[in-house]
Amino acid sequence: MSQNAVITFRYQSGSSKINERGQYKLGVNSHVPVLLEQFLEMGFPANGEVFVDGTYGFGGHSQALLERFPSIKVCIAFDQDTEVIKLTEGVSKNQRIKLFHSRASLMGEVLSDLKISGIDGFLLDLGVSSHQLDTPGRGFSFRLSGPLDMRMDPANSLTAADIVNTWSEDRLVGIFFSFGEERFSKRIAREIVAQRKIKAFETTEELALLVTKSIPSRFKRVSIHPATKVFQALRIAVNNELDELSIALKEGLSYLKPNGRISVISFHSLEDRIVKNFFSAASKGCVCPPKFPICVCHRKPEIEVLTRKPISPDIREISRNPRSRSAKLRVGKRLPNDF
Numbered sequence: 001m002s003q004n005a006v007i008t009f010r011y012q013s014g015s016s017k018i019n020e021r022g023q024y025k026l027g028v029n030s031h032v033p034v035l036l037e038q039f040l041e042m043g044f045p046a047n048g049e050v051f052v053d054g055t056y057g058f059g060g061h062s063q064a065l066l067e068r069f070p071s072i073k074v075c076i077a078f079d080q081d082t083e084v085i086k087l088t089e090g091v092s093k094n095q096r097i098k099l100f101h102s103r104a105s106l107m108g109e110v111l112s113d114l115k116i117s118g119i120d121g122f123l124l125d126l127g128v129s130s131h132q133l134d135t136p137g138r139g140f141s142f143r144l145s146g147p148l149d150m151r152m153d154p155a156n157s158l159t160a161a162d163i164v165n166t167w168s169e170d171r172l173v174g175i176f177f178s179f180g181e182e183r184f185s186k187r188i189a190r191e192i193v194a195q196r197k198i199k200a201f202e203t204t205e206e207l208a209l210l211v212t213k214s215i216p217s218r219f220k221r222v223s224i225h226p227a228t229k230v231f232q233a234l235r236i237a238v239n240n241e242l243d244e245l246s247i248a249l250k251e252g253l254s255y256l257k258p259n260g261r262i263s264v265i266s267f268h269s270l271e272d273r274i275v276k277n278f279f280s281a282a283s284k285g286c287v288c289p290p291k292f293p294i295c296v297c298h299r300k301p302e303i304e305v306l307t308r309k310p311i312s313p314d315i316r317e318i319s320r321n322p323r324s325r326s327a328k329l330r331v332g333k334r335l336p337n338d339f
Contacts, residue, residue, distance in 0.1 A: 032130065033060030034265055034324045038311050039123070040068050042331045043263040048120030052111075052255070053077040054104030054248055055125045058088055059097070065121075066096055076110065076119075078102050080153040083138075084131060103153075104248035111255060120260045122252035126245065127267035128152075128235065130323060136204075140235060142227040145205035150231075150238045160234045164207060165200045169193045179242070179270065180233030188214045188230060204231075232268065245271060249278045253302060258336035262303065267326050272310065275330050279305050282332065303332035 033039075044051060044065055049072060053062045056077035066072055077099045079085055085101055100110055104124060111119070132152075133141045139149030139160060148161035163175070169189045176185035191214045192201070201207050208227040215226045236242060252262050266272040282302040286295045310328035318325045 032321045032324070033064065034125065034321065034327045035311060035313060035317070035329045036061060036064055038329055039263055039265070039331075040064060042306055043123060043261050044069055044072075044121040045259045045261060045333075047071045048260065049073045050116060050119045051075045051121040051123075052107060052119050052252065053123050053125075054107065054252065055079065055123070056088075056099055057081075057084060057125065057129050058131070061123055061125060062097060063094065066094055072096060072120075074098060074116075076100070076107070076114070076116070078104050078107060078110070081129075081132070082154055083135075084129070087131070103244060105244045105251060107248070107251050108255070117255070118257040118260075119252075119255045120257055121263070122256060122261070123263045123265075124245070124248060124252070125265045126241075126271050133323075139204050140231070142204055142208035142211075142225055142231050145203050148201055148204055148207060150235045152239045156239075158238055160207075160238055161201060163234060163237055164192060165196050175233045175237045176230055178233075179236040180229035180231075181269070182229040182233065184215050184219070207231075236270070242270060242274060245274055246278070249275070253282060253334070256334040258334050260334045261306075261331055262334070263329065263331045265327055265329050266310075267328075272328050272330075276310075279303065279330055279332050300337045301335055302337060303334055306331045306333055 039061060046069075048069065051062070051065060051072055051074075053059070053075060056062060056079040059077065062075050062077055066075060073096065075094075075097045077097055079099065079101065080103050082101060085099065088099070098114075102110060111117075128140050132138050134144070136144040136146035137149075138151075139146045148159060148164060150160040151158070163172070169192075172189035172192060173185045176182045176188060182188065188211055191210055192207075195201070195210055201210075207230070208225070211227040211230050212220075212225075220226050249262070249264070256262055264275045266275055283305050285299055285301045286297055287299055288295050288297050307330045310330050312329075313321075313324045313327055
């Protein structure tokens, strides 16, 4: 499927509901949207008409939002995973949803083609999906043996195997430390380079075993797999996730109408730090030095931050969906400054 290909779903009344376990029923799959009720309460203005879901997945947040807000005329949804799109096609049936095979960072091109100049809500639900984690062939999980892949979009050329087997030791140290915040980055990178001279890494199991052996026993935690941070770092590098996030935030805000909402659900500190800093900068007014007698920058706040602190799942949600435990939701409201 080509970039920016569009799929329009038909609607069947009552086709999707949340069950007692918090799962959003979508036929062949049961998706568990994280922090759903909190998002529905804060993530869209009353009587809004256009919503953009930058990371559609199986569409739990979008489907629920459309049911909550009949005023929504169209949901423009993006997902770069062709496999998820194929699974979703014919299952999610709502004529108000237009799903594009694309990245959220390219939303401006799509909205321009659709002649949409402003939107009322924008959501980014970041990270890897349960479907991707639970599919060994995608190579995202250190708990399941599969090829070292980790591509969100299978059409992209760079894989985790490419990075592990060809990047220099210094570059490996850099991504493990910067993207994974792994304290043993140097030791792990050194062991990877030594091992690949004997045999190239092919599977997630091979890499996970080497990382586990490289970390001293006294620093291994029962609750967190030793390979967690390295796998996170590789996934971020393969998919250029942090740069994509920064671009998508700017794109979303540039299209947001007054009183429109920008919502982001993040799953690790690097993502949340980018979102927090973006919200902080967008909510500031004058940035002139304090010694200036008058403002010369003429800068006005673009958003009001509605979440003074990020919203996290409660104990009930975590018990239903353990993968939600690290989720954080931040929401901002567009201010009426000469949109």
